Amino acid sequence: MLDIPELDTLICSHLGQSDLARCARVSKKWHAIVTPFLWSSFHCVEVSSSTTQQRAFATLILDDYLHEHRQHQSTQSSHIHPPPPSPSLPPLAKYGHCVKTLPHPTTILECLQLIIDYPSPSQQPLDQQAPQKLTRHGLMRHLYMRCPLHQHYQIISLSDNDLKEDECVKIIGEYVVPGLRNLVIKNGNYGWVKYFKPPLKSWKIKYILKHCASTLEVLSIEMNIPYNEELDEMHQVLQQPESMPLLKRLALTKLGNSSEAFLSWLWERSSQVERLELVGLEDLPQNLVDSLPIHMPNLNSIFLCQLSLSDEKIAALLSITRNGWKEVRMAYFNGLLLQRTHRVLMEHCLTLEKLEIHLCNKFNGVQKAQILAFSPNLHTFSTPEDNWLERTSYFDAHSFIDRDSHTGELRTWACEPSLKTLKICITGVPRPGSHGVSGWGVVQETYPGQAREIQGHVYDRLARLTYLETLWLAQENRVDRLGCPDMSLHSGLHKLAGLKELKELGIEHLKTRIGVQEVQWMVDQWPKLRTILGLKKQSTEEAEEAVEWLQKYHPEIYLSQW
DSSP states (O other), X not given: OOSOHHHHHHHXXXXXXXXXXXXXXXXXXXXXXXXXXXXXXXXXXXXXXOHHHHHHHHHHHHHHHHHHHHHHHHHHHTTTSXXXXXOOOOHHHHHGGGOOBOOOHHHHHHHHHHHHHSOOGGGOOHHHHSSSOOOHHHHHHHHHHHOTTOOOOSEEEEETTTTXXXXXXXXXXXXXXXXXXXXXXXXXXXXXXXXXXXXXXXXXXXXXHHHHTTTOOEEEEESOOOOOGGGOSOGGGTTOOSOOTTOOEEEEESOOGGXXXXXXXXXXXXXXXXEEEEESOSSOOHHXXXXXXXXXXXXXXXXXXXXXXXXXXXXXXXXXXXXXXXXXXXXXXXXXXXXHHHHHHHHTTXXXXXXXXXXXXXXXXXXXXXXXXXXXXXXXXXXXXXXXXXXXXXXXXXXXXXXXXXXXXXXXXXXXXXXXXXXXXXXXXXXTTOOOSTTSSOOOOSSTTHHHHHHHHHHHHHHTOTTOSEEEOOOSOSTTGGGSOOOOTTTTGGXXXXXXXXXXXXXXXXXXXXXXXXXXXXXXXXXXXXXEESGGGOOSHHHHHHHHHHHHHOTTSEEEOO
């Protein structure tokens, strides 16, 4: 094309399949240059593609497989009869070395099953043409051998259905997962079906891990792995790998006590793990608490979600790190008193850098304020809620203000020089003149001027966090949105003039009184502001005027509706 390989590569990499096909028909020279790019990927062959495309892909593999078989037979009989003239090579034999990207193994098997179950007239009888009984696994292995330069996956998700057949496990282990960085093993069925099929044999997961152990960085297992070592068919390889040196993140979902044998095997090979994620555990495997401090000395980040565990067991989980947590995420613990959990979290305040607590409606404002007060390295604190049945889930204004009972002054929080992201739901602020559902959201003043006084103290607290870059005061609950600061200059918004690093403000579902004056002040005082979330949803004339002003004079500020 240009006689400069680098430019040819650059041009062809930006062309689609149809454009490449046209270029290949221009001349022999262009054909030689373009064809490797035309064959570099089978991206059009997906589960959602047409049956015609899937059958064409499978036929491509079958024709090459049968051609190789005929060539082999011809070679064997050449010493008796002279070989017939060699027909032209099939496309896969010519261009298999150009293929860089192959479909998911499941897609390949589904395509191959089509021509085995419903062969075309030209392909019959297959059993007579093939050297042995034709199987989709044999064809799949042939494809991978024919495409030796195919790029290994960086990330792949495998279900127990993908690993159901032993031969498929071996092919995936040999050709698909080497070089893998992120592996997800999950249950391929949902609903009642998953309870009536045999569990996945543990040797299959071990075999897969053996072939990607040296490169794997993230491992997620989303099913129960019962003890079935007596069923192992590859016992000699199961002691390998000795370790997974690059594995930094381990996620486990729906594991129970029956998985303890497999987990013990896994812990011993996970010495470099730094982040642990546990989701949907109904019970706490004892070896998890006992073994992790020994086998995972670098563990510093944990995510706990939807655990049907007691406060005591959650606290035990948070006690497994040697050097203190840097990041803790907890979600969906509604109705559970987390007193012991809070005490354990307080023990990690000196190392804590990021804390996210979602839908834990018994984690009250006092507990949240204590963590903020004693965490000198905390840069992210996020506790938005959407459970409107429990008002204790919010950060009530008095707890957030956190005044010294003797001096009346605001307590100093250790996180003040480090906090960059704050996402909370402040409530309990009196809003005279507002109307809402009785008993929800509307807090009445006990004396004149109380609303402005409390809001002023809330702004005083926020003003101390001078390094904030993201501030969300959004309340997920639409009913309780009246007990929040109204974000008006009259109520004391001007006290936040020191937040010069602020880039994002979230006020979704808040009943604010933001108008043109307020957004003009924000633009002047917060020079780095680029996003305001929820302003468009404010159902007031003042907010509509503020949106129009920002869109006209500051279109660079993104105004999200949520």
